[in-house]
Amino acid sequence: xxxxxxxxxxxxxxxxxxxxxxxxxxxxxxxxxxxxxxxxxxxxxxxxxxxxxxxxxxxxxxxxxxxxxxxxxxxxxxxxxxxxxxxxxxxxxxxxxxxxxxxxxxxxxxxxxxxxxxxxxxxxxxxxxxxxxxxxxxxxxxxxxxxxxxxxxxxxxxxxxxxxxxxxxxxxxxxxxxxxxxxxxxxxxxxxxxxxxxxxxxxxxxxxxxxxxxxxxxxxxxxxxxxxxxxxxxxxxxxxxxxxxxxxxxxxxxxxxxxxxxxxxxxxxxxxxxxxxxxxxxxxxxxxxxxxxxxxxxxxxxxxxxxxxxxxxxxxxxxxxxxxxxxxxxxxxxxxxxxxxxxxxxxxxxxxxxxxxxxxxxxxxxxxxxxxxxxxxxxxxxxxxxxxxxxxxxxxxxxxxx
Amino acid sequence: xxxxxxxxxxxxxxxxxxxxxxxxxxxxxxxxxxxxxxxxxxxxxxxxxxxxxxxxxxxxxxxxxxxxxxxxxxxxxxxx
Amino acid sequence: xxxxxxxxxxxxxxxxxxxxxxxxxxxxxxxxxxxxxxxxxxxxxxxxxxxxxxxxxxxxxxxxxxxxxxxxxxxxxxxxxxxxxxxxxxxxxxxxxxxxxxxxxxxxxxxxxxxxxxxxxxxxxxxxxxxxxxxxxxxxxxxxxxxxxxxxxxxxxxxxxxxxxxxxxxxxxxxxxxxxxxxxxxxxxxxxxxxxxxxxxxxxxxxx
Numbered sequence: 001x002x003x004x005x006x007x008x009x010x011x012x013x014x015x016x017x018x019x020x021x022x023x024x025x026x027x028x029x030x031x032x033x034x035x036x037x038x039x040x041x042x043x044x045x046x047x048x049x050x051x052x053x054x055x056x057x058x059x060x061x062x063x064x065x066x067x068x069x070x071x072x073x074x075x076x077x078x079x080x081x082x083x084x085x086x087x088x089x090x091x092x093x094x095x096x097x098x099x100x101x102x103x104x105x106x107x108x109x110x111x112x113x114x115x116x117x118x119x120x121x122x123x124x125x126x127x128x129x130x131x132x133x134x135x136x137x138x139x140x141x142x143x144x145x146x147x148x149x150x151x152x153x154x155x156x157x158x159x160x161x162x163x164x165x166x167x168x169x170x171x172x173x174x175x176x177x178x179x180x181x182x183x184x185x186x187x188x189x190x191x192x193x194x195x196x197x198x199x200x201x202x203x204x205x206x207x208x209x210x211x212x213x214x215x216x217x218x219x220x221x222x223x224x225x226x227x228x229x230x231x232x233x234x235x236x237x238x239x240x241x242x243x244x245x246x247x248x249x250x251x252x253x254x255x256x257x258x259x260x261x262x263x264x265x266x267x268x269x270x271x272x273x274x275x276x277x278x279x280x281x282x283x284x285x286x287x288x289x290x291x292x293x294x295x296x297x298x299x300x301x302x303x304x305x306x307x308x309x310x311x312x313x314x315x316x317x318x319x320x321x322x323x324x325x326x327x328x329x330x331x332x333x334x335x336x337x338x339x340x341x342x343x344x345x346x347x348x349x350x351x352x353x354x355x356x357x358x359x360x361x362x363x364x365x366x367x368x369x370x371x372x373x374x375x376x377x378x379x380x381x382x383x384x385x386x387x388x389x390x391x392x393x394x395x396x397x398x399x400x401x402x
Numbered sequence: 403x404x405x406x407x408x409x410x411x412x413x414x415x416x417x418x419x420x421x422x423x424x425x426x427x428x429x430x431x432x433x434x435x436x437x438x439x440x441x442x443x444x445x446x447x448x449x450x451x452x453x454x455x456x457x458x459x460x461x462x463x464x465x466x467x468x469x470x471x472x473x474x475x476x477x478x479x480x481x482x
Numbered sequence: 483x484x485x486x487x488x489x490x491x492x493x494x495x496x497x498x499x500x501x502x503x504x505x506x507x508x509x510x511x512x513x514x515x516x517x518x519x520x521x522x523x524x525x526x527x528x529x530x531x532x533x534x535x536x537x538x539x540x541x542x543x544x545x546x547x548x549x550x551x552x553x554x555x556x557x558x559x560x561x562x563x564x565x566x567x568x569x570x571x572x573x574x575x576x577x578x579x580x581x582x583x584x585x586x587x588x589x590x591x592x593x594x595x596x597x598x599x600x601x602x603x604x605x606x607x608x609x610x611x612x613x614x615x616x617x618x619x620x621x622x623x624x625x626x627x628x629x630x631x632x633x634x635x636x637x638x639x640x641x642x643x644x645x646x647x648x649x650x651x652x653x654x655x656x657x658x659x660x661x662x663x664x665x666x667x668x669x670x671x672x673x674x675x676x677x678x679x680x681x682x683x684x685x686x687x688x689x690x
Contacts, residue, residue, distance in 0.1 A: 108599060140572075140621040158621040160574055161601040168618055179636055196579070199586045200595035205443060255616040256563060259608040262596050264439060274563055274614060390596070391605030393617060415593070417520065417534040436531075443592035450589055 008174040009239040010231050010247040010399065011184075012091025014083040015342040017227035017329045018054035022086055027346060030354050031374050035328045037211050037223050045195050051207055053193055054225030054330025069149060075226075076107050077142045079335075080190035081149050083228035087186055087342075088150055091232035092245060099183040099238065102155035103147040104173045105230075106165030106189030108334035109197060142190070155182055160334075162389030163296070164255070165189050167337030167397055170231060171253035177235045184238060188230030188338025197333065198224060204263065212299035214324035215308065215370050217361040222298040225330020229338030231345060247345040251382070251400040252285065254278025258392035264302050269310025271394035272296075276314055276384060279396040289382050290320040290398075292353055294340045295370070296386040297324020298331045307386065308366040319368040320384075321375075323356035337387035337395065344383040344399045351378050403474050410470070413448045414441050426471045431464070442467060455480045487638050488673040489680060491554035491664040493546050495522075496688035502549050503672060504687075515658050519545055526552075530610065537578040537597035538658070540606045543569065543651040546660035547607045550647065555664060557611065557645075564644035566615030567604045568634055570622050571652035574600045603651060616642050625650050625661070627682040634665055635676065650685065661685045 013023055018036025020026035029036065036054045040047065056063075056079060063078035064071035067085065084103070093099065140158045147156040155176065159169045166189025173185030191197075201207050201224060208221035231247075239246055256278060258271025265271065280287065296307055311319070325343055326332075332339055343354065356370035381401045388394045407421035414437065428434045431442070442463050449455045455477060457466065466476045494501045498518050500508040510521050519541040523533055528548060536544060551557075557565065575598050582594035596602065601619040608617065616637065622629070630648055637643045649662035661684060665676050674680050 140574075140623065159618065160599065160621055161604075161617075161619050162599045172618070175636065175640075195586065196583060196598075199590040200582065200592075200598065203443060203447070203590040203592045203595055204440075255618065257566075257605065257608040257614050257617045259562070259605075259612050259614050261438070261609070262440070262602050262605050270614065278563075389601070390599055391601040391603075392608055393601055393605070415534050416531075418531050440535075440593050440596055447589050447591060 006178045007236050008177050008250045009234050009236070010250060010345045011093065011234045011239065011242055011245060012087045012232035013230070013247065013342040013345050014086030014088070014090060015227070015229045015339055016056055016079055016083045017332065017339055018056055018225050019328050021056070021058060021082070023342060023346065030325070030328060033355060033357060033374065035211065035357055036225070037330060043193060043195055043198065045198060047198055047202060050209060051198065051202065052211055052223050054223055055193060056226055067149070069145070073145065074142060075192035076109060076190050077145045079192055079226065079228040080105060080107070080142060080146045083188070083190065084146055084150060084186055084230045087230040087232050091234070093184060093234070093238065093242065096184065100154045100181070101152050102157070102173060102176055102182045102185040103143065103150060103152040104157045104159065104169040104185060104187045105143040105146065106159045106169045106334050106338070107142055107191050108160060108162055108165060109191055109194050150186065152186065161393045162391055163331070163333055163336055164387040164389035164393045164395040165334040165337065166229065167341065167385070167387035167395035168255060170233070170250070170337065170341055170397060171395070173233050174250050174253065177233060183235050185233045186230050187233060188228065188341065189334045190228030191226055191332055191334040193224060193226040206300045208299060211358060212327060212330070213358045213360065214297035214299040214327050215295065215304050215356060215363055216359050217363050219299045219301060219304060222300050222326070223330040225332040227329060227332045227335045227339055229335055229340070229342045231338070231341050246402055248348040248399045248401055250397065252279040252283025252398035253396065254282060255393065255395045258394055260392060263390050265306035265388065267306060267309065268313070269306040271392050272307050272310035272386065272388055273314055275394040275396040276310065276386065279384065279398045283398045283400065285382055285398065287315045290384050291380045292347060292383045293320050293322035294344050294383060294385040295322055295324040296388045297326055297356070299326065303388065304363065305365060307388065308363060312366055317367065321353050321371050322368070323354050323370045325354050327357035340385050340387065341397060341399070344385045344397070347380050347383055348399055348401050351380050352376055353378050353380065403470050406474055407470055409448055409452055410445070413444050424470060427469045430467055430469060449477070453477050453481060485638065485667055487635055487665050487667060487676040488669050489663045489676050490666050490670055490673045491550050492684050493550040493660070493662050494684065494688045495542060495546050495660040496658065500549060501687070507549070515653065515656050516541065535593060536606060537594065539575060539577060539600065539651060539653045540597060540603040542653050542658055542660050543603035544606045544610065546651065546662045547647055550662045550664050551611065560645050562612050562614035564615055565613040566637065566643040566646050567607060567613060567617040568630065568637070568646060568648040569604060569651050570620040570626065570630070571600060571650060572621065572623060573652060573654045574621055577654050607647065625685050627678045627685065631676060631678045631681055638667060659688055661688060
């Protein structure tokens, strides 16, 4: 039975990104202003010296050792397992065996890293290449592998909607809990850097050859990143048993389609506007209640003006504080909603605001400026987190203090 | 320019248009053929693959791809 | 209070046959899927040149939704943000992923890269019909009638949507299937209840 007013709580977080292999080290980098962007080291590509990326600072062997998966597993699965496991351990739900638990994960490339290596050999000689390597190519297979690793059996699902994927996973998980179908959900997403995406984004000419500058008047594009981010959502009943470990509530969410272009956002930010407005409506909050917006803020010309315009249209002065953490982590595609959900939950629990690095010239068209310094001891009551994907798929999540 | 028109039709999958229907000076973008930003990127690929010309500055795009004639002129002046 | 949801139209495209509301409207055996879809487009005399640039999955989903809505849907009854989509498949965008990756050898094709995500087909449908509501794409091992029924019903129940195109759009090489349902809260003379059995029954007709 669906209970619209049923609250959904965040009981655990787990993250791996270019700025840290777990939540604690990511927070340290966020506080120190240390971005994880640098030259490509893990991929053998012609772009090696031209394009900065935000790589996770662990090789596949190290990831395998830490997660217990095979080093031959896809890097997406390895990253996913590391972060999902951290979130699960963090939530520390002791009687999990009696609870209906789900794993809802998103990614955009699946096991593409293995397929790339297979293809190179296969295209040269179609008898070579290990076919076994591509068995876990499809997005769903990566999810199943990690669910098995976590021991989650009741419900496993994969969402694939580009850069809004893991935000969509999160609120799908919340709905399953509100609908009384699950008690606990580990939700989020993962994506690994691959030549597939690097070449693709490069050919769309939206990559920055230098370190990206989100929401800067002179921004040049995005830097690709990789990583994984998961939160553990629990029902009110489960939350009652672990109240001292909770981070915040998931109080609002919405998804809308921009209906403008396959990859570019509409100038007025119709989809972003609708997603933010919908999330606010569900949460029952007003725009003035939002303490901080974690922007999608990729650093592309198009996204930042579109998102900024939508915020200008929806909010009134005084505007909430805001920043794009992609200046730290790069754009982690299918993982971005999950990673930024973790950062949002931490912002509320710890009372911190993240800076928007490398912002030199604020965008002239916008009446607000993202935060430039890390702030502590701030009352962060409600955080709005935006994730907008190709195909016009726009999602917004709202996290609220307990 | 007929060869170039054929290449454009093929590269951009313009199955509903015959090469001879494209005017030499017809605007390719906005009105005219109504191409979009992804088509512009594909034309950059075309220049590279068919003529070995690299359009490094995407901002030059609108000038170069204004019409088939401006494209043909650009190719002539940049071919090795 | 559980309101009733109805299937007010359905469309299947499989084995080179297009069926709308149980009636065959076009068939062309022997052609490969992308050529077949172009033939459907030309047969129906649709004027939407953007169709030619789409990849296989987008052509399939877009064409199926075009047939689904034509003559069956009055979108003036709804606000754009109340119309949404819920699609699923098994192989995501793998067909285009492979084609795109082949171009990386020489020079990556931007037009193909754009389609290396399964939700782009929803983007194309939304652009065409100005559906601005919620849209989501799920990956499953096989057609999952129970999920579609439960989740879409839930979306109506919570007021997330007032009209929804849902179903299965799958394409890998020449293996393909589009089974779409138009769902609304209002009945009409041909509508049937949006139940797991009815959903599955329509899907089963493509395997007949």
